Amino acid sequence: MKKKWYIPLPKILAMPLSFVALVLSISQITAQDCPELLSPLNGSVSAPLNSTISWEPITGVPGYILSLGTTEGGNDILNQRNVGSANSYTPATGLPENTEIFVTITLFFFNQPNIVCNSQSFTTTTLSEAPNCTTINFPQENAIDVNTGTSINWSASPSATGYFLSIGTSINGGEIIDNLDVGNNLSYTPPVDLPEETTIYITIIPSNRIGVSSGCSTSQFTTTTKAILPVCSSMLSPYNGETNIPLSPVLEWNPVPNATGYRVTIGTSPLESNILNDAIFFKTSTVVIDFEPNRTFFITIVPFNDAGDAVGCTQETFSTLLGCGPYFNPLTGELQVLNPEITFPDTVSICTDTPSTNIYASDKADGYRWFKVDRSGNETLISSTNEVSITESGEYIYEAYSLFEDTGNIYECASSKIFTVVSSQEPMIDNVNVTDNGNSLNYEIITVESGNYEYALDDKNGDYQNSNRFNEISIQNHIVYVRDKGGCGITEKLIEHDLSVEGFPAFFTPNGDGINDFWQFVPQEKSSEEMVQTIWIFDKFGMLLTKMSPKSEGWNGILNGKSVPESDYWFKALSNNNKIIQGHFSLKR
Structure with a gap:
């Protein structure tokens, strides 16, 4: 079950007026739903040491910041890592054994304070065996012309808690580094440059409290002549962590004196390169067209020259806020969008005897469009105002849009719906x-x-x-x-109800003399459609005394075994053609 948390606001939140009003004199507001852990589940035990931590995606949240620790709210394993819009993360070096791991997820926003969710936790499994061997990622196996100032990188062994590194100039040798404990790290830069034009042998042995890996193979590569690598660069614009970046920004970074060019990688999460993948630039700026709004982007700039790439360049971030939403409004605790709200009906009727029918949009918007959809699904624009003339039944699309301006550009936020036009006619x-x-x-x-x-x-x-x-x-x-x-x-x-009384006697005398003792309808010489099917008799106060068929002998003036008094009585009759006949008669004794 999702939990609601609260955002303390000790001072006024100033947010863009196009999204929410200024929040004045407010101390606490109901906040966004925080996500539940999906894997490992909150409270679970025996989680694998190489677990990928995943959580529920929350609509309207642009990004997440993740901390992992061995205490509630702690960050001794991972300290506030911005993972963008990704809702999962795999710790690079795995997790410690038999330990309660506390996961703290922070909801990242552009136009308001971030929301720090309560910590959730799970417990890892216990080591039962020594780790497996690992593989070297860089330099690649049998690579040549490797810079003498290179770093060495390797993959994580899932249950390893540390690594022993040997670097030599002979197989299994340790002439340069001999079985050095480098801790639970996945890279190492030798304190001095490696010898030039030499085959270098690397052995990495993972370890944990059970023991060390056995039978791990040795990798090798060959260095080139000594050369000076360029140093790393950093972003000038946008600067690291900057928000509200235009959708088509100019990216600019610091020049590096001895760099020939720059490798630029951009992704929507720390591990992706779905925007730019190691693109090469020979200048210190570039324009990127149409970034996605409301996202955090991760950029790495790696200068290079003939000696190789700069070593250890860090990743930087920037975020965009343009677009239609949804945005979380801390004043109401709800998501809001800039798209107009559509209340247009699903079905519209047009009259068959009218050449055309004008339909109007009642939704508040800056602009409107109407499309006719043919049987193949093709759309044809038929109006660009809040009114459209419809001449035939079929499927249509109604669209309303709002406009907003940012950094000199006009942006459109549209909402649309498909509706059906049916033909109708005056009823008969x-x-x-x-x-x-x-x-x-x-x-x-x-x-x-x-x-x-x-x-x-x-x-x-x-x-x-x-x-x-x-x-x-x-x-x-x-x-x-x-x-x-x-x-x-x-x-x-x-x-119509015929009020004539033809065929109904004006009086009767129920005195037992055998003459006129029953009051009954007497058929006249008319068509069968005007014959009576039911007769009701009432007293002068409107109380129903009896209901009878015209085929019966009639009413004898008896009610509940007693004779009713002399008086005037009323009747109603229903004819076969559904007309009502009513009148009155007298009872005499």
């Missing part, structure tokens, strides 16, 4: 099915064509609903409305 009502529900009715509205419609009852202005059914509505005249959601029109239909 085919029928309204009316069904009996006791003393109420249910309506089902049937349209000629299916469409993206909504429905209302008795009020043209709403409330509209998605369902075409209305349940338990009163037994009286109603108007149903059907509206196209795309704005292509509204259709209405009146469900």
Whole structure:
């Protein structure tokens, strides 16, 4: 589970106004999520000594600074190594055995203080055997014309805690360096130059507390005549650690007097060379076009001459802040971007009986673009304003963008989405099915064509609903409305209720004399569509007394086994063509 940490702000944070407002009078703010260790896991044990340490990437964080130590927050193994945007790191010389290793990850930002996360830890395994032999990386095996002032570099042996080095002029000899303990390091520069034009033999034996490697082979190379190597250079612009660098900067470094040229390597992590890979320059500056925004870049300048390359040149860094984000806003504790927020719908309707439909962008932005996408996926620009005229259904792209200026250049931050245009039309009502529900009715509205419609009852202005059914509505005249959601029109239909009382007796006399003892509908000579299907009888207060079929013998004036008093009574009837008939009659005894 991710943890939230806090950034103390003892003084005002001044940040670029284009990103966040000035933070005034604030002492603490909720900070960015800190990453969890992925490998080795926090709290794990028996981690390999050559473990690669990796952690969760956090969106919006430009880079990470890593410290490794044997105490919480410690850095005695690795001291604040900037690893750029990489979310993993392999310690060059491995890790100590049977030790709790504390990992402290610092989130690196350009426009605010860095966030130091709480330490996480794991415990390494215990050594069980002597280390394996290593291999020499430089000078390469059987190399010739090696400068006499060269350094010697080798690969790490995973479980080694130190190395013994011998340098001689004979196989397995130690005439120059004899079995020297160089510690847990992977390079060594002899204190004096090696002899000229001589074959040099190098033996490196890794060691740990169990013992030393056995059977390690000897490497060799041949030196050239003595020559003076150039010294290392350093960056003038950008200077080491500088931020807010333009995306296309001029890189400039210090000239070295006896250098013929310079080898330049640039990468987005300390171990990469994905921008420039050992590129050769014969001057002390160069322009790099279109650096990626919001990244840390690692640069190494190595001067060279006929004698060879400068030895031990260190890596430097610089960072860019241009671009659209996301940026972490310490005032709100949230990520923010310069791209406009898009609220445009996924689907837009156009009316089939209209030549074209104008669509407007409601999102706030500096500019807009609209594209038509054909069946092959090709995009055609059809408008560069906040309005576009659509004439046909299909797939489209809506784009809104913001502009910002930095170092005299205009940059664009765009947001876009694909939306679908569908054809729609004014609805047509085919029928309204009316069904009996006791003393109420249910309506089902049937349209000629299916469409993206909504429905209302008795009020043209709403409330509209998605369902075409209305349940338990009163037994009286109603108007149903059907509206196209795309704005292509509204259709209405009146469900009429005939208030005539033809066929219904004006009175009856339930006195048991066998004459007019039942009140019932008497069919007239009309079409079957106007025949009655259900009849309801109410008292003068509107209480339902009975519901009956026109096929029954009728009502005898009895309710719950008792005769109702003489009075006027009301009826409602539903005809076969869904008309309501209502009226009243008298009960006489």
